[in-house]
Structure formats: C-alpha cells, structure tokens
Amino acid sequence: VYNMTNSNLPSNNIKCLDMDTDGSLWMGTSSGLVNFDGESWTVFNTANSGLPDDDVNSLTIEINGTIWAGTWGGGLATYDRNSWNVFTPSNSDLPCEYIKWIIIDSNGVKWIASEYSGMGWVSYFTSFNGTNWQNYDSSNSDLPNNIGAAIAADDDGSLWLGLPYIDLIKFNNP
Numbered sequence: 001v002y003n004m005t006n007s008n009l010p011s012n013n014i015k016c017l018d019m020d021t022d023g024s025l026w027m028g029t030s031s032g033l034v035n036f037d038g039e040s041w042t043v044f045n046t047a048n049s050g051l052p053d054d055d056v057n058s059l060t061i062e063i064n065g066t067i068w069a070g071t072w073g074g075g076l077a078t079y080d081r082n083s084w085n086v087f088t089p090s091n092s093d094l095p096c097e098y099i100k101w102i103i104i105d106s107n108g109v110k111w112i113a114s115e116y117s118g119m120g121w122v123s124y125f126t127s128f129n130g131t132n133w134q135n136y137d138s139s140n141s142d143l144p145n146n147i148g149a150a151i152a153a154d155d156d157g158s159l160w161l162g163l164p165y166i167d168l169i170k171f172n173n174p
Contacts, residue, residue: 028056050084070099
C-alpha cells in the first residue's frame with residue numbers, strides 16, 4: 001500500500017491511472033500528475049511544470065509516450081517528456097476547461113468528455129485528430145442530451161458513452 005505517509009504521493013486522492021510502455025505507472029491526483037517507475041516518484045504540478053491545474057481528473061498515454069492529462073479547471077495538458085502543451089477554450093476549440101475523460105481510439109483520435117457548469121451542467125464530447133477539433137452535443141448529433149459520465153472506444157472506431165439515468169449509447173465515429 002502506497003500513501004502520503006510512505007511515498008512521495010502528493011495526495012491520497014488518486015483519480016486515474018495508466019501504465020506507460022516502459023512499465024511505469026502514471027497517476028492523476030487532486031494534487032498533481034505523478035509518475036512511479038517502481039523505485040522513484042516524480043510529481044508534476046503547477047509549481048514545477050507546465051501542468052495548468054493540480055487537479056488531474058483523467059489521463060491517457062499515446063503509443064509514442066505522450067501523456068494527455070485532463071484537469072478539472074485548467075483544460076487539457078500534453079507532456080512529451082520534454083515539454084508541455086496546454087489546450088483551453090482560449091487557444092483551441094475545446095469547449096471548456098473541466099475534463100472528465102480522455103481516451104485515444106484505434107485511429108489515434110483523442111476523445112475528450114468535458115463538463116461546464118455555467119447555466120447548469122452541460123457535457124461535451126470532443127474529438128481531436130491532431131489538427132482539427134469537433135464538438136458533439138445534442139444539438140449536432142444523435143446524443144439524447146448533454147449529460148455525460150463515461151466514454152470508451154472500441155477497435156471498430158465506435159465510441160461507447162455512458163449517460164447517467166439514460167442509457168449506454170453507441171456513437172459511431174463520423
């Protein structure tokens with residue numbers, strides 16, 4: 001058992017996990033992004049890196065090793081082991097800065113589920129192919145409402161969306 005008292009974890013509130021191709025574990029916590037290679041702990045936070053917010057709610061790792069971290073209030077950050085890049089509504093078509101989930105489908109497209117609470121909670125599903133952003137909600141797709149909870153991709157390019165109190169939705173990749 002690892003916790004704040006016997007490791008360099010900055011928080012016991014671990015929100016997401018992913019394994020790297022080299023076998024190291026990446027963790028999103030309420031106090032930063034953490035890498036554990038089995039021996040050493042490295043903590044990335046707003047004070048020591050380009051992470052835009054310490055509350056890392058979701059993460060995924062590309063085959064090339066690039067880390068994609070979704071924060072709860074700072075947008076989406078990528079880390080290629082050398083530099084950071086941050087996506088927010090001010091520099092991309094990302095609709096808001098509250099990221100719930102991020103996954104990468106079999107074609108390398110990033111799918112982001114985000115949520116905004118300005119006039120009640122509204123969820124967005126966004127695709128990013130490395131160049132173009134596309135936002136999907138009930139106004140421009142077959143989604144029954146704008147409340148999202150979970151997202152997964154299958155090998156056929158379809159998304160599976162869990163909508164609370166609604167259903168499981170299969171969303172065919174356009």
